[in-house]
Amino acid sequence: MSVSAFTERIRSLAQHHDTAASEDAYAALRRHGFSAFERLSIPTPRHEEWKYTNVTSIFDGTLVIGATDAAQRPATSGAEITRALGADVIVLHVQNGRLQQDEHSVIEGVDLYDLRAGATTDDLQFLASIAKVDDHPFVALNTAVHDSTVVIHLHRNVHLERPIHVVCSADTTTSTQLHAPRVLVVAESGSSALIVESHHTVGEHAAVCVPVTEVVVQAGAHLQHVKIVADEGQGKHVGYTAATVARDATYASHVACLAGAFTRNDLVVQLIEPSASAILNGVSVLHGSEMADNHTVVDHRAPHCRSEELYKGVYDDRSVGVFNGKIFVQPHAQKTEAYQSSHALLLSDRARMNAKPQLEIWADDVKCSHGATTGQLNEEAVFYMQARGIDRAAAKALMTYAFAAEVVERFPHEGLRSLLEQHIAQKLEVSR
């Protein structure tokens, strides 16, 4: 049970890959991942970015790395989300890190395929161009051990009406799993789509998921990206999402952490050309000993960009919430507008919340603000409802629900919203 045993396994895997290595670009990328991981290693809480979240406990030498060919059982929670997205949803099943589809399909101007070693497509250029292998230990780890990349490529001016659901799951019936799904989304100029990514595990053994999603939003494109971590199983999640947003384009990220023993999301959005915009919404509703850590970075690298961020969390029992939101405004990114707010509600004396909103600004003509609160429901509002005949427990439940629902209201897709609202209502009911 130690990080060193885990690192040793990765090292032996790297040696195995080395002997089998070809001159293929994909093999080179993986080798790069191995060497970066060797250097960065699993961070300890002494590392500023991992101060409140100890990941060392979830990585040990017993994790089985790499996809197994055993028949996989689908996750019921994944199917539920698929249903909520309606009849015309396009579903991509990624099991133990590999897309369950061999052929390259093209649906309504969207390329959907599995990018593997030996492939020669133009999309190779985007791979690892946004999520930097050398900067982040888990991008390095994913790059080192991932098997292939799920590519969703929207062609110029394609407005995809049908939502895409990427279901990432692991079956741990026979053994523990480390799985590393990798997704690349390229939205060419003027295109638009809704992509929903969800993570699940089935089986009794532990699973650790280290997904990386890279998103390229080109000029004038509009991309909605929903990520749901609702793992009722043994899964632990350490995910990384990175996006670049070009001129006049919009990237909207919506993250929901509704269950899961251990969830860490890193989200990095770079606004690289003028008038790009970003929307970041996040909601966590936790109980028991669940933990959710959201680290977000909005990097304003060009003038006249705008970002708006809202993260909220409700924590009961012994659950722990972490929020770190960075806003960078680089020199010359004048006329930037960047707003961030994060709010947390603690329902129990053993629940904890650690927040670190952070502004770093190198340009003077900007409008930036952040606000962060941690506390309880407004007693006056509760009293107002009591005075109107709603009992105290019901009043508080209603307000707690409304607190979380404010974020969900900003999510895209009617069906998805009602599913999430239903989940939150149920969870708060159980909590009471």
Add this chain to the structure above:
Amino acid sequence: MSEVPDSQHVLDDVVQREYQYGFSSDIEQELLEKGLSEDTVRFISAKKQEPEWMLEWRLEAFRTWQRMKEPTWPNVTYPVIDFQDIIYWAAPKKKEGPASLDEVDPELLATFEKLGIPLDEQKMLTGVAVDAVLDSVSVKTTFQEALKKVGVIFCPMSEAIQEHPDLVRRYLGSVVPVGDNFYAALNSAVFSDGSFVYIPKGVRCPMELSTYFRINARNTGQFERTLIIADEGSYVSYLEGCTAPQRDENQLHAAVVELVAHQDAEIKYSTVQNWYPGDAEGKGGIYNFVTKRGICEGARSKISWTQVETGSAVTWKYPSCVLKGDHSIGEFYSVAVTNHYQQADTGTKMIHIGKNTRSRIVSKGISAGRSQNSYRGLVRMNATATNGWNYSQCDSLLIGDQCGAHTFPYLETANSTATVEHEATTSKIGEDMLFYCNQRGIDTEAAVALIVNGYARDVINQLPMEFAVEAQKLLAISLEGSVG
């Protein structure tokens, strides 16, 4: 109609402005050779004729320091400090203990006179007692007699070690332990002087107490130690000011300030920090690495920190409050101004332990030139801090497009009844605001001073009157007109 000076012109004007307190005095001084070892520590202790326990305490601190590493986490950059290249002891030569002012070196008196701190009690504003510290030693403490009548002890630290050893032994290092951090350990080993204040039970200190720190000698470091104890139901307001001559090399200032407030006591600690900030090219200036912490030991006690930071090449300080007593209150009001190549990483820590503890943080950062200004703050609500309450506001004002403003607030909550609120904004002086003032006949320079003073008003209002006036002038000097 006369033409309004354009902003670039005004900016140039400010860049060329000289540091007002940059003169150095020609005082005959006794200097120890450069270098730091156990012998240095022994020398300082012997020089001050300290008792054995004090030497032991220093040596333990020195050994602790040797095992520690210099912190690298603050958001500042500066060349590696060679701790062997610093003079740890510099004192004006003097005859045996000047009993009256007549025996103090007239050059020394003139120095403080020039700084606006006359040490002659007749000349002073009544109501402010001053302890003047030049380099390593305290030169003169005024109004000691008057204070003694009400039982207040206000004296140099070295005198307190001799005359009030029980108090010093009980409290020294109780708030900032020897091994707290790298610079606190260094200070514990080599501190030379500083002020000691004890306010007895139920006494409201009849005048403002003040210490004025002056670095004069070349190549020296200043390591002063201040300890303020407010016993049950007492009140004291304490002011601290500092300046240094203009020199090309960097000088280190590593102080430790400890405050202890017992039940129902209140300590108000104000600082106007105006160390030499270096020239327009970023050459020279003081490294100000200071540990300040207060503990609200008893119920209903209160500690309030107010700081106006305009000087120093690099500042690294976090005046903190440990709110241990139930219903205790901590406050932090700060204006930090950086210009040219100055760097400041400053903020506060509010540690809520007791029930119904409250804290308020108001931080105003102003960056101009090529400076970097960071706010770093921690608010922690322990599980025991039932009904704890905190409100933080940190605003940044940017003047020019080559400076940076950063905020690093840490908000840790482990109690469901506690409330933590934090707000931060970043903005610049709007063209519309300046235009509005110009239109009404206020020139750009005066308009900027007006706007900056308005922006910093929440903090300036917390200062005692004499200091508020000085702080307002300082802000105007540091910034007026520097609009890009």
